[in-house]
């Protein structure tokens with residue numbers, strides 16, 4: 001640059017600086033305008049019309065932005081400008097990182113993701129395809145801002161003297177008052193713009209979003225980008241520090257003793273004839289959305305609701321007393337219970353809150369035993385934090401919505417018929433033995449099926465949610481029929497353990513609709529059993545052990561069952577379930593539900609709202625009537641212990657500690673053994 005040009009540039013920088021000091025908020029307004037533009041661009045770039053910023057979103061983002069920068073007014077001109085530049089750089093980077101992450105994972109970056117870089121690492125290979133020249137708009141302002149920052153930091157000190165001279169003319173206290181009043185004003189406006197609108201959303205259309213926490217993008221949809229990251233940091237600190245359950249050494253060793261006793265129970269069953277009877281088989285497991293048990297074997301208008309599953313009873317083990325054990329985490333809870341054999345937590349989802357904690361989940365164990373492992377679910381990969389959780393569960397690959405061809409649109413996304421077929425295209429080519437886990441979606445509330453797929457005549461249930469539910473279940477059953485045919489055609493039916501189970505209830509609250517379908521009034525017990533029982537089928541090679549099995553079991557028993565059949569010992573694993581398909585039935589088995597209810601097949605205990613065990617109801621199943629509480633008291637305490645211990649283990653990451661202890665004990669044993677032997681290997 002010529003000296004004349006340098007002078008001109010310097011003079012204009014200097015004039016700008018003096019004006020910024022005089023007009024106070026001009027730099028702040030420029031900053032806010034630029035960041036608002038970037039926030040808008042971000043909402044536009046993530047390319048989903050439902051996330052595009054509308055007027056209200058803009059007010060929420062502006063509110064969050066004011067909260068981010070109001071304090072810069074406390075600083076003198078140079079400090080304020082530097083602070084705003086730093087904020088601009090940070091926000092631009094965060095937005096751009098979010099954009100890249102979104103393009104791959106359909107999710108936003110959260111604190112746990114940042115702390116677990118292995119997930120971000122998987123972007124590595126595809127980073128080239130995730131960048132676009134248009135992205136330059138996120139940094140275009142830096143062409144001006146970077147030289148200005150250099151000027152302000154290194155060269156502008158002299159010019160600031162001029163600004164300071166101007167400042168000295170008016171009294172210092174007046175300046176201070178102006179700063180405090182201005183920043184307080186920005187803070188108040190920011191708070192009101194942000195919180196009044198977010199709170200209104202929480203009361204109305206966004207109800208439950210912060211409780212369920214099922215998808216970061218749903219939260220973004222309410223809070224905007226800045227608000228989401230603020231909330232995410234708050235959520236992380238609250239969960240890991242403020243609300244972190246502290247477990248004493250004594251509680252930890254009690255929990256260890258409890259879970260080891262479960263291991264001993266499973267270990268004792270390893271003498272059973274079925275242990276290892278299907279060693280080396282593939283495992284194909286299907287989790288069926290909202291697939292309850294009450295419609296299995298039932299008909300409407302002369303048509304069976306689930307003809308294919310009904311047929312399967314002849315060739316598979318059908319568990320007629322199988323319970324879901326889910327809570328607020330719904331589909332993700334069922335997945336966790338079934339694959340990791342621990343109780344889901346009461347509030348929120350383990351997938352979302354404790355994805356980084358250690359568990360003994362089926363994909364990891366099978367991978368360690370030479371299996372290839374894949375999971376399929378044709379919905380956004382970020383939903384229920386699946387990308388992160390599946391990475392930690394050691395699946396080789398997660399096939400989410402973006403991997404499927406949307407050639408059959410049903411409900412939320414791809415129809416289950418096409419979902420199964422496209423998943424099977426992958427499974428067929430998979431290295432054997434394999435563990436493949438498929439999670440269906442077509443029968444998701446509110447059960448809207450295309451007219452061409454409404455194949456039942458549901459009579460007077462037509463137009464009701466129950467009618468729609470039965471149509472959806474009928475469709476899923478047909479899809480399952482096609483899946484079984486495909487497995488047979490590919491020679492997989494007789495070398496694969498095939499498991500299909502429902503994830504949770506169908507959320508239909510109107511009991512009259514159930515009574516209408518079942519043609520009888522339902523007692524409190526029957527209602528509860530209908531609500532909690534889901535379908536469960538296990539097909540074994542050569543159709544062995546086919547028929548109805550009436551022993552009680554639940555989702556926590558799935559992984560222990562599969563391991564039992566494969567002959568993989570779980571005696572030393574940390575799981576709460578026990579195998580449900582054994583020649584010797586497990587004694588005293590009871591299924592503990594997440595709300596504190598339990599059943600052993602004879603009694604069904606329903607807890608009361610006040611949590612006092614004695615105030616609950618102890619139903620006698622055969623009599624279909626509440627009986628003497630004494631029959632349930634002891635077992636209700638045990639059920640409570642199971643939930644309490646499981647929560648401690650899950651929430652405080654105790655399996656990690658147990659494993660460390662085991663390694664330390666093994667090392668100590670080796671050392672001790674070494675010391676006890678002399679140089680010739682003889683005991684001293």
Ligand code: GP9
Pocket residue numbers: 329330331332377379380383384441444
């Ligand atoms: C979406 C699906 C949602 O991926 O898991 O099911 P839900 O948890 O709402 O039952």
Ligand code: MN
Pocket residue numbers: 289290330331503504
């Ligand atoms: Mn579900």
